[in-house]
Amino acid sequence: MTDQVSSQEEMQPGKIPEIIPIVPVVDVALYPKMQLPLVVGQSQLIELVDNAMAKDRIIGIIASREADPSIRHKPDDLFKVGAAAVILKMAKGAPDKAQMLVQGITRFKIEEYTQEEPYLMARVTPLQDVVPKGQEKKIEALTSNLVTLFGKIVSFSSLLPPEMAEWIKTVGDAGVVADVVASTIQSTLDEKQKILEILEVDKRLVAVTKMASHQLEILELGQKIQTQVKGDMDKSQRDYYLRQQLKAIQDELGEGEQANVEVQEYETKIKEMDLPELALKEAERELARLSRMHPSSAEYTVAATYLDWITSLPWHASTEDHLDIHAAQKVLDDDHFGLEKPKKRILEYLAVRKLKPDSKGPILCLAGPPGTGKTSLGRSIARALGRKFVRISLGGVRDEAEIRGHRRTYVGALPGRVIQNIRRAESNNPVFMLDEVDKLGNDFRGDPSSALLEVLDPEQNDTFSDHYLDVPFDLSKVMFIATANILDTIPPALRDRMEVIELLGYTLEEKVKIAKKYLVPRQREAHGLKATHIKISDAAIKRIISGYTREAGLRNLEREIAALCRGVARKIADGTEESVTIKPDDLHDYIGHVRRFNEKATRINVPGVVNGLAWTPSGGEILTVESVAMPGQKGLTMTGQLGDVMKESALAALSFIRSRADKLNVDPEFFKDHEIHIHVPAGAIPKDGPSAGVTILTALTSLFTGKIVKRDIAMTGEITLRGQVLPVGGIKEKVLAAYRAGTKELILPKWNEKDLEDIPENAREKIIFHFVDTMDEVLSIALDG
Numbered sequence: 001m002t003d004q005v006s007s008q009e010e011m012q013p014g015k016i017p018e019i020i021p022i023v024p025v026v027d028v029a030l031y032p033k034m035q036l037p038l039v040v041g042q043s044q045l046i047e048l049v050d051n052a053m054a055k056d057r058i059i060g061i062i063a064s065r066e067a068d069p070s071i072r073h074k075p076d077d078l079f080k081v082g083a084a085a086v087i088l089k090m091a092k093g094a095p096d097k098a099q100m101l102v103q104g105i106t107r108f109k110i111e112e113y114t115q116e117e118p119y120l121m122a123r124v125t126p127l128q129d130v131v132p133k134g135q136e137k138k139i140e141a142l143t144s145n146l147v148t149l150f151g152k153i154v155s156f157s158s159l160l161p162p163e164m165a166e167w168i169k170t171v172g173d174a175g176v177v178a179d180v181v182a183s184t185i186q187s188t189l190d191e192k193q194k195i196l197e198i199l200e201v202d203k204r205l206v207a208v209t210k211m212a213s214h215q216l217e218i219l220e221l222g223q224k225i226q227t228q229v230k231g232d233m234d235k236s237q238r239d240y241y242l243r244q245q246l247k248a249i250q251d252e253l254g255e256g257e258q259a260n261v262e263v264q265e266y267e268t269k270i271k272e273m274d275l276p277e278l279a280l281k282e283a284e285r286e287l288a289r290l291s292r293m294h295p296s297s298a299e300y301t302v303a304a305t306y307l308d309w310i311t312s313l314p315w316h317a318s319t320e321d322h323l324d325i326h327a328a329q330k331v332l333d334d335d336h337f338g339l340e341k342p343k344k345r346i347l348e349y350l351a352v353r354k355l356k357p358d359s360k361g362p363i364l365c366l367a368g369p370p371g372t373g374k375t376s377l378g379r380s381i382a383r384a385l386g387r388k389f390v391r392i393s394l395g396g397v398r399d400e401a402e403i404r405g406h407r408r409t410y411v412g413a414l415p416g417r418v419i420q421n422i423r424r425a426e427s428n429n430p431v432f433m434l435d436e437v438d439k440l441g442n443d444f445r446g447d448p449s450s451a452l453l454e455v456l457d458p459e460q461n462d463t464f465s466d467h468y469l470d471v472p473f474d475l476s477k478v479m480f481i482a483t484a485n486i487l488d489t490i491p492p493a494l495r496d497r498m499e500v501i502e503l504l505g506y507t508l509e510e511k512v513k514i515a516k517k518y519l520v521p522r523q524r525e526a527h528g529l530k531a532t533h534i535k536i537s538d539a540a541i542k543r544i545i546s547g548y549t550r551e552a553g554l555r556n557l558e559r560e561i562a563a564l565c566r567g568v569a570r571k572i573a574d575g576t577e578e579s580v581t582i583k584p585d586d587l588h589d590y591i592g593h594v595r596r597f598n599e600k601a602t603r604i605n606v607p608g609v610v611n612g613l614a615w616t617p618s619g620g621e622i623l624t625v626e627s628v629a630m631p632g633q634k635g636l637t638m639t640g641q642l643g644d645v646m647k648e649s650a651l652a653a654l655s656f657i658r659s660r661a662d663k664l665n666v667d668p669e670f671f672k673d674h675e676i677h678i679h680v681p682a683g684a685i686p687k688d689g690p691s692a693g694v695t696i697l698t699a700l701t702s703l704f705t706g707k708i709v710k711r712d713i714a715m716t717g718e719i720t721l722r723g724q725v726l727p728v729g730g731i732k733e734k735v736l737a738a739y740r741a742g743t744k745e746l747i748l749p750k751w752n753e754k755d756l757e758d759i760p761e762n763a764r765e766k767i768i769f770h771f772v773d774t775m776d777e778v779l780s781i782a783l784d785g
Helices: 043-054 136-156 163-170 174-184 189-197 201-230 238-253 261-273 277-291 298-312 325-335 340-355 374-385 417-425 448-455 492-496 508-526 538-549 555-573 584-591 644-659 690-705 731-740 750-758 761-766 775-782
Strands: 005-007 019-025 035-040 058-063 081-094 097-115 121-127 363-367 389-393 431-435 479-484 499-502 534-536 580-582 609-616 619-631 635-639 674-679 713-715 745-749 768-772
Touching (some): 019 035, 019 043, 019 097, 035 043, 043 058, 043 081, 058 097, 058 189, 081 121, 081 189, 136 163, 174 201, 189 201, 277 298, 298 417, 325 374, 340 363, 340 374, 340 499, 374 479, 389 417, 417 431, 448 492, 508 534, 508 555, 538 555, 538 584, 555 580, 555 584, 580 584, 609 690, 609 731, 635 644, 644 690, 674 690, 690 713, 690 775, 713 775, 731 750, 731 761, 745 750, 745 775, 750 768, 768 775
Parallel strands (some): 019 058, 363 479, 363 499, 609 713, 635 674, 713 745, 745 768
Antiparallel strands (some): 005 081, 019 121, 035 097, 058 081, 081 097, 097 121, 619 674
């Protein structure tokens, strides 16, 4: 593609030909002495330009009443007055497009069109400016005034260079001044054409002055609006600034704001909600504020969000309780095996609700090791009562606002998680589970456990005040159920508000029944297996429980059952098997080697070794205590990551034995030249607590006397220097651990005898319990010979 460029640096005004080619233009008017860039794309106009360039370069520029530049304009579409122009430059960037720079020479009037094809040609009469006699001073004054107005327009406009205000002062011709201003300011085509047609210079100056005055008013108003808006908002908020400009323009134009549909919707909701008195008062106050705000205001969003929350809460909506106690019993039994205590408490609550419908909900805390069914029990309770169930996890929560919400002064404020879940439940009496309440934290943002005091206090929670809502909400109908693994980490004030129900673990027989009734069918369905595809024998389940899991709960047991189902699913899918029965000897092929061993079987039957019992957050454990004596400097060494309390128990046990050496048949001289070492295996796990005192004292006595401790016995209890045995906690977990390990006899403090009520009957029947008050009784039972 080639470019053709021609130019003419300067064109002196002179006569124009009688007949000239006409170029129609859209939305623009050309004045004498003014330059105008043009682009033509129609073939006949390109031919016109080529012919003009080959002759005198003079063409007629005339505006069209039709605004579409793509049509072929007819003579009737064009105004009668236009401007003759000389083509200063012309370039063709493409065969179908020509770009020109033209300069006006003089006005003309079309007398007649002499040609319409291929382009318009017209006979024209040049028009000259008319200066009326005796109007020179008036024209001078009008020109001066127009120059001043134009200078102000330039100062307000960001589109015009400041130099134009000075340049126009140098233009000596009054008519040219009027043409320059008319071509520069914003105006319609009709206005521009009117100026082009006025030949009397004084009248032209008056008409242009009116246009300039109108333009100046618009620019001054825009400046006023801009100043007003800038004073009310942050400069960085560009979007907000533009909306404020629009609002200010509407105010200046006197346009009243239309009725706010959103405000009317909130008003209707508030009337229909039957809100409590305080909530109604606050909602009406926020609605009044909202109605005075512009939708683009940041405060508008804050107020609208608050009204969304306050009108969507279930102030009076509640579900109807199912008070059929037998049906509730069936639901609980269908979902969970055992767990008699929590089931009994729920049925008692139903009975009270049946007799006294307005009774407040209980605050329960289900405490126990992981995997004992605390969370799933909460869902079953909701199903039994016919209520909605919501749950929040409090593990690691450190911010008080998570419970009570943020105050509305904060950006992005929201209600606390209690109110959020009440709205999600769409009823004011759901079963609300507070999971992991023992793992709450606290820091500089507040103490969430303290915030929970109001939530969980039946005397206060009927007027619970969330910081965001700032009005009371009745939580007294909610049934709160908290869960915890350890009660010791729950602050005393919070624990005092809850009724603790312990879920301490399951016996072997209970786990087998639960696995057959719940876990196996659930995993079978999860893996796409039918009952005919997989059968797991009771012996295999027992082997998994004792050799692969060894836990108080059921999570690892379910994982191992899932592994069996995956293995069988693969065989069924590839067609190698149609039905699989898994027996104990088959477990190795699916889940590998046995991972747990029997502590009793591994214990060496020598003096100084005793099985104790320990409590852990995941249930009870068998704890073996080993002791040896070596010739050397006297002293006591203790290893196995023992805590201070456990070390003190060992020192107390050693002091008791030395003080009773004669009665125990221990040589007093033995302590002078022997070093004693006490070790508790599983050295990577920290151990502490006073309940190992009885075990350590028995181990040392066995070591010093050479008597072996019975192989099938275990013990727990705190000791004193006088040899008394004091009660300890975690008896159920410890007894169940001994039962899982196959221990046949247990030595427990006398004061813990009452705790046997919590032990399953099958475990009580298979273990012989010895309840003791003194260490003499312990030693007489535990030592052979």
